Amino acid sequence: MTARAWVLAAVAAVAAGLALPGAPRAEGARAAVDHCLGCHAEIGSPEAKGFRADVHFAAGLTCADCHGGDPAQEDQDQAMSPARGYRGRPRPEAIPALCGLCHGSSPNRFQARFRLDDVASAFNSGAHGAALKADPKGPQCVSCHGVHGIAPVKDPRSPVYPSQVTKTCAHCHSDPAYMKTFNPGLPVDQYAKYLTSVHGQRNARGDARVATCVSCHSNHAVLRVRDPRSPVYPTRVPGTCARCHSDVRYMADYHIPTNQYDDYRRSVHGIALLRNSDLNAPACNTCHGNHGAAPPGVGSVENVCGLCHQANAELFDKSAHKEAFDRRRLPGCVVCHGNHRVAPPTDALVGLGPGSTCASCHRGAGDPAAAKILRTRALLDSLSLGREAVEKQLSRAEQLGMDVSEARYSLKQVNQAQVESRVQVHALEMGPLQASAAPGIQVISKARLAAVEAIREYYFRRQGLGVATLIITVLALLLYLKIRQIERRQRKDEAR
Amino acid sequence: MSADDRPDGRLSRRSFLDIALGVTSVAWLGAVLFPVLEFFRVPPQDEAAPTSVRAASFKQLKPGQGVVFRFGSEPALLVLTADGKLHAFSATCTHLGCTVQYRPDLQRIWCACHNGIYDLNGRNVSGPPPRPLTEYKVAVRGDDVMVSKA
């Protein structure tokens, strides 16, 4: 080729390169020239200084890749000309879209190489995105990641490195004046509580593996707690905690059990929350706290349980067990009911046989409390077993076709008596226990009478039918004989 | 003279048949009349109409008092508040089905089982109950406090 052709080709190439609107530099090769950076560094701009340490600089981006313009131009007017795509300082509310050019949904050359996620869409879909839309002073990429000096997340200098991120979040979320403009109802004490928690204390000592804000609330798509998609929506909280606390390898250095979620899932509380979506049921944070997460102290367990199970806790506190447990430093309710694997309590818990919790301390018939325990169990049994027996009898009566709906209705009171008696067990006093069981026992015996009566009536009807049939058959027979007699006589009279 | 008549005149087959017929007829009549007459005896309890029930005697109600009564096949609660207003609700707690009661000291409806609390509009205001209590209509006719489904 002639030299002329070479020059033409070069010009064409440069023109092509210029024609592409603000496209980022190809394949991470550092631009041959970044005059923006050069000039601004010369004038001592802190952004330029910081950018040299920025992860984007290492990836080969120039100032123009975000701010637009032509980095190949030395002349300021040409380099920063809007005609060449110069955007200047982006407005805060436009920042997610700008970062989203690479860190977003549109395909780009950095995605595959650096494995970039679509964090822009995640951000926009969350509460922070909504806040930014509502008010430009709201959070955006720069608020947490910084700018002109963005360190990778794994770098301890990054504001979103685990040991820093809580402070970053707290920068806004502990500022009442700032938070008031976005959500006046949101508390601003999460960071203070967090510092008292086990997670917070370890985090302060430099443990990068404990939970931080981001671990539970996620980083970009931060959703409100009442949003069912949020990892901290009540029914999702146990799963979120379990992400770490059930991971045996992850928790290996901490020497605490990892079976809590498994236990909880099978417990009464777990089934209520996870399977039946009963939002009243406790999740991990109900007993342990969420930001100030710590196990409740041994002496205060029944305070926690007593938040819902008030009657039981009050009775327990006044009972002999309270003092005995405190002396032995036993954790209250947990002793009999467990903490995570709280099973539906049955009457079998009370007694001296296998499967009962009393037997773990009160061994055998010689124990001074043995008589009381056995009497308590007997009372509870008279309600539950008695009820079962009556229901069988009532079913039999119904099968025979007799109506016993009144008796069945009355059995509802047995429910009431059972619930109340089982609560009264915690007081360890026979008097109140008998008082709560008595109405139930009365109802059971009345219902039994009704069932027996109904079954008796059934047989009475059949026997009555038998008697009536007998009388009618005899009468019919006699009538038949009478007819024959009359007709015989008539024939005789006619014959004469 | 019929061949059936015996010389001694007494208890021939014919009159034996007649006597037997007579006796059995009386027995039969008894077997028919007994149920019919028993039928007329009024049974012990009155059947309650399920959509409107006489809950209590107005004169016997005290202000600040709650009464649990039977409404059809479910328990119901009638409350006469201190300021003289009558309220009636289904007394089945929406949590786990225990029967609620009126607590004059709290001026609210309370469930003993898990400390659920409802206000005097039946709304669940505290504790585990997930839903309000169904409210019933109350009307006073003379001394009868009649409660009916809304």
Add this chain to the structure above:
Amino acid sequence: MGRTKDRLEKALRERYDLSYLEHLAAEKKVPVFRGSFWYYFGGVSLFLFIVQVVTGILLLMYYQPGEQTAFESVRFIVTRVKFGWLIRSIHSWSANLMIFSVFVHMFSVYFSRAFRRPRELTWYSGFLLLALCLAFGFSGYLLPWNTLSYFATKVGTQMISVVPLVGPTLMEVMRAGKEVSTATLTRFFGLHVAVLPAVFTLVLGAHLMFIQLQGIAEPESWEGAGAERRRTMPFFPNFVLRDLLLWLIVLNVLAILAVAFPWELGRKVDPLASAPAGIKPEWYFLFMYQSLKFFPATILGLEGEAVGIGLFGLAGLLWFLVPLWDARTPAGARNRLLTYVGVGAVGFIIVMTIVGLR
């Protein structure tokens, strides 16, 4: 005992001229032949009607019509009232047996041509009694106010509306409104306990009077036969005692049915609930209901159901008027057409009922 009877008789005779009754008692005769068994069904129907009246009056002591009270009062009767279960089940079973018996009686009269001159009025009044029986059954069925009765009434009254021109109005009058409601219940109750019993009693009285005035119909086989072939038995006491014997057995059957197969309460009407699957009217309406289902949706531009009901109406009218179109055959020869039509009708009813029950 015998002397008391004589004294009573003497006292009555002194006051009343009982010669007509005595003549009746002495002279009334019932033909005795191979088919005289069928003569009993008239009496059985009468007996069952008496049972219905007695048990009906007893039920009336406790039954309360009304949305809140109908079902509850029936439940009260069946569960709380002493022997209420017995009275109620007897009433329901007797209703079914009565309708069956009336149909048998009607067909036996038909096949034996007893409706012929001079007994046309007896036939007409009898046909009317059959219609009244069905009306009794239909109106009474709603009174327990359970889901079966509600939907059966709904479907049954629906049929009326397809009659051209007057159908919808008739249905509204029957239902006392556009839908089956408490108003329908009240109306049916009034019909069942007041109107129908009064009309039935009058027509029954006429029916019995006609029979009384003309004597019991003689069988066709007696036509042209000599006196020695005409065996009879006296009405009093022979036929009456035999009738009583049969009535006694029927009463026992009713008692056994009431105890062994008690009539169920069902579930109270909930108009918002959908009809239970396989809803159908009582068995005595089943043949009509079932055959109407076989009619295509439209026939010659007219609604299929309307044509069906029209045909049934026509058939009923022809049946009613059978004394008119029954052609007298030459002496001795039987009228084959009547027999074929009759057998066809019985066969149709039986087949359709069985199909409907499956």
